[in-house]
Amino acid sequence: MSAETPTAVANAGPLAVVCGGGSLPVEVARAAQRQGRRVVLLALRGSADPHFVAAFPHHWVGLGQFGHACRHARAEGCRDIVMIGSLVRPHVRDLRLDFFTLRMLPRVIRAFQSGDDHLLSSIAKMFEEQGFRVLGAHEVAPEILMPHGALGSRQPSEIDRRDIQRGFALLRATGPFDVGQAVIVSDNRVLAIEAADGTDLMLERLAELRGQGRVQARQGGGVLVKAPKPMQDRRIDLPSVGPRTVEGVARAGLAGIAVAAGSAIVAEPGRIAAVADRAHVFVVGVAADGPPS
């Protein structure tokens, strides 16, 4: 098929990228290409961006079409699979299940109704049972991991740093419950904990409540803190930050974003830095492995 660099990707062969929403899947696909791998996108209908998808060899699949996805990956000669990008969680009745998925229905439904972790790790397991190898996006594209330090020119204050440590400690406490990967802490007070809503909606909501005067907190204070759950399968669900997260944080009147360095994914770090500087917020990678509080 494609010309490969045998030293860099010995025996790796082409890579299938199961591709959700946002710009991350493209970053990952490009990074894999830079390493000389052929990349095929399995673009999730309703989630993946058609504009990005068109730039690569690709096949569109529905969320309930696990069998189709496997067939496409095999036909393209891919043994390795990466799953990346945001998922629009559809209503069960909107799933157009293929035959294979129908056969696994009880298992899919169980996965679907529990936390995101279960849903994604069930799908990873199903791919593995079909003979594929599921890799983390950061394994094929280490450059997407959040580095230590600030992305833009702003730095967190002393108060911000205390809020950040409190946020990491709270995330360690909620981790075993398969809840979200983000909290908002302002002047040592927990303003919000992500659950089924997700980071963007949580930020939107806080902006709304502050606008209505229903949540009081110092304007320009407070940090969005993101870290992976302690037990998380890092191949499939690392927390991520993008320009949209920065905009949400600015609208919510917060000081900045802190992310577990090396264990979170950053889409478009250059653009993030620019957006952060323009919005006067910081975006910083911090070692999250402090002593448990």
Add this chain to the structure above:
Amino acid sequence: MSAETPTAVANAGPLAVVCGGGSLPVEVARAAQRQGRRVVLLALRGSADPHFVAAFPHHWVGLGQFGHACRHARAEGCRDIVMIGSLVRPHVRDLRLDFFTLRMLPRVIRAFQSGDDHLLSSIAKMFEEQGFRVLGAHEVAPEILMPHGALGSRQPSEIDRRDIQRGFALLRATGPFDVGQAVIVSDNRVLAIEAADGTDLMLERLAELRGQGRVQARQGGGVLVKAPKPMQDRRIDLPSVGPRTVEGVARAGLAGIAVAAGSAIVAEPGRIAAVADRAHVFVVGVAADGPPS
């Protein structure tokens, strides 16, 4: 002053009830009267219901008027103080601080910006420093505590009971962070964790997100679980459930409400049972002291 029953309330004297919103303050005031105590309301402007307040001897005070509150309580001969009812957290600029509160301003601001626990326990401490005794509402009116078992005719299912235990375990984990006292768990998945928003807004929000298809969960499944924080000063901030909570739970499409029996306050249990039966939801008091998970 008033005729007291010396056996029931020996040396207790009249009781000052610092009175926030909702029907709870009146329940507490009535219960104290039934025990033969004279009751004076210190009604919080912007929070207390004028209709309820009018039925008792009362004085209106602003949230920033701690000095006025103390003066009124002393003039009425009250040594005991109970704080009860919901607080509308005002913007700092809307506080009309009296002289005494102004002197304590740094402390008040610090309390105001940290969690609810700190705010309320700071105020309790300030009352105590002024020579008052701060009692829990359930100490003067034990009948307001949530009993074991269901209030209406509905009972939780086996799945609901598992969700309830998961909810209590999660609340034990978040407790040290002075976060909210409520979570929503559905089919073992955590849908929401209360933080600065409060229970009513959290329920409203979930109803909204479900209506928009942004949170998927089984209709008629899921439980609102409420329990006090582990370190909480139970005199000042027990979680509470009222008819409004039941209505919110029904609108959010959940199965019911579980409350830590004996450590939560129930306003109008009779009305709650009626509202719950009409809305087909359960309201149940459960021992929350399971083994830590």
